[in-house]
Amino acid sequence: MIKNRIREKKVYKAFGLSILSEFPLPELPQLSIQDDLADITIEIKDLSDMWEYYSVQNERFVITEEFIMFKISEAIFYIQNGERIFVSPIIESELDRIRLFILGTCMGIILIQRKTYALHGSAIVIDGKAYAIVGDSGAGKSTLAAEFLTRGYKLLSDDVIPISLSQHTQVPMVLPAYPQQKLWLESLRELGIESSNYKPICGREEKFSIPLTASFVQEPLPLAGVFELTKSDEGTIEIQPIHKLERIQTLYYHTYRNFIIQRLGLMDWHFAESVKILKEIYIFQLRRPKVSFTAPKLASLILDTIYREEHIHDKKSHYFIK
Incomplete structure (x- = not known):
């Protein structure tokens, strides 16, 4: 399970960016660079309390200048300043679907935040x-x-x-x-x-x-x-x-x-x-x-x-x- 295993960070390449991720992204080619040189990081974190605090009923997205959050049935996502993505799996058996949103909506938001x-x-x-x-x-x-x-x-x-x-x-x-x-x-x-x-x-x-x-x-x-x-x-x-x-x-x-x-x-x-x-x-x-x-x-x-x-x-x- 994602939450309980030792997380191995890898550096990937996509969208013109280097991505240091502890969430596995097998679709992406890997890079051999130092971790601290990566453009963005993806980490696994419990976001349930944060979502409860910031979310509005019937609204799928929380949008601020500093961060954007959104939730699907399988996970909660937090994207900050075009540099960091936090992923909080809810249904950990649905890793394929979670990856779809990381590589789709999350990366799209990262690009917007970076004014790309x-x-x-x-x-x-x-x-x-x-x-x-x-x-x-x-x-x-x-x-x-x-x-x-x-x-x-x-x-x-x-x-x-x-x-x-x-x-x-x-x-x-x-x-x-x-x-x-x-x-x-x-x-x-x-x-x-x-x-x-x-x-x-x-x-x-x-x-x-x-x-x-x-x-x-x-x-x-x-x-x-x-x-x-x-x-x-x-x-x-x-x-x-x-x-x-x-x-x-x-x-x-x-x-x-x-x-x-x-x-x-x-x-x-x-x-x-x-x-x-x-x-x-x-x-x-x-x-x-x-x-x-x-x-x-x-x-x-x-x-x-x-x-x-x-x-x-x-x-x-x-x-x-x-």
């Missing part, structure tokens, strides 16, 4: 550049990213997409998350991937963790574009650019845990960062039918769009140089 921009979606690599696929839950972001992987392209992130702006060039750089994808059984079948080779997530038989090795990029890459994936009642696939203020709204809507941005008074910061990012990228909305498997057609359409945009950019650069 983060989108909710998947980031793929095409010709040395990163492209974000964002959308509501169930839109098919991970499935579309997996389609690109079957074509030989690589992944930078699944779920949380950290974006850091270079201090010198102001180029938005996507930081690698960790080498894993999460896919529904239906998607695996459509992609021709055998589900028996992988472990179901949290005991659920319909969603699986897919470890990645050669298909994962471990270095930051410049963000070149964002594709918003939506579902419609129409039977056709459509793509169109997003213009003007809608671009700002789209980035905010798909910011990871965006309600925290507002409650921490970071809207001005987020707006300023969005403007800087939008100077360097293009955004398209991609509509797909609610029914039928369309990932191959969507991937081909994205590739055609990227080629066209890069060709236009090259022509403009050539004209400017002349």
Whole structure:
């Protein structure tokens, strides 16, 4: 059991950060650095009294400038100043589900506290550049990213997409998350991937963790574009650019845990960062039918769009140089 055994701390790497954790995180690659050099720490601690003191009835989150707490049925989490995460397991047999929240919501909060921009979606690599696929839950972001992987392209992130702006060039750089994808059984079948080779997530038989090795990029890459994936009642696939203020709204809507941005008074910061990012990228909305498997057609359409945009950019650069 977590609480009773001797805790062995290990240093991991994810989201552009080194993480010293006494909670096991087997999904993450390990680092060989001194413990005191880690960017953040994850510790196991009883948070039940603290939750009782700070929590408000029917509120899942406690949000302050110094820390954020939240609770699920399996654990309580405390995230402080972008540097520390405390985990209080309630149902210790559910370690897989607890890890999902550590690597998802907790790390998303850490990034917000550190003022690192983060989108909710998947980031793929095409010709040395990163492209974000964002959308509501169930839109098919991970499935579309997996389609690109079957074509030989690589992944930078699944779920949380950290974006850091270079201090010198102001180029938005996507930081690698960790080498894993999460896919529904239906998607695996459509992609021709055998589900028996992988472990179901949290005991659920319909969603699986897919470890990645050669298909994962471990270095930051410049963000070149964002594709918003939506579902419609129409039977056709459509793509169109997003213009003007809608671009700002789209980035905010798909910011990871965006309600925290507002409650921490970071809207001005987020707006300023969005403007800087939008100077360097293009955004398209991609509509797909609610029914039928369309990932191959969507991937081909994205590739055609990227080629066209890069060709236009090259022509403009050539004209400017002349």
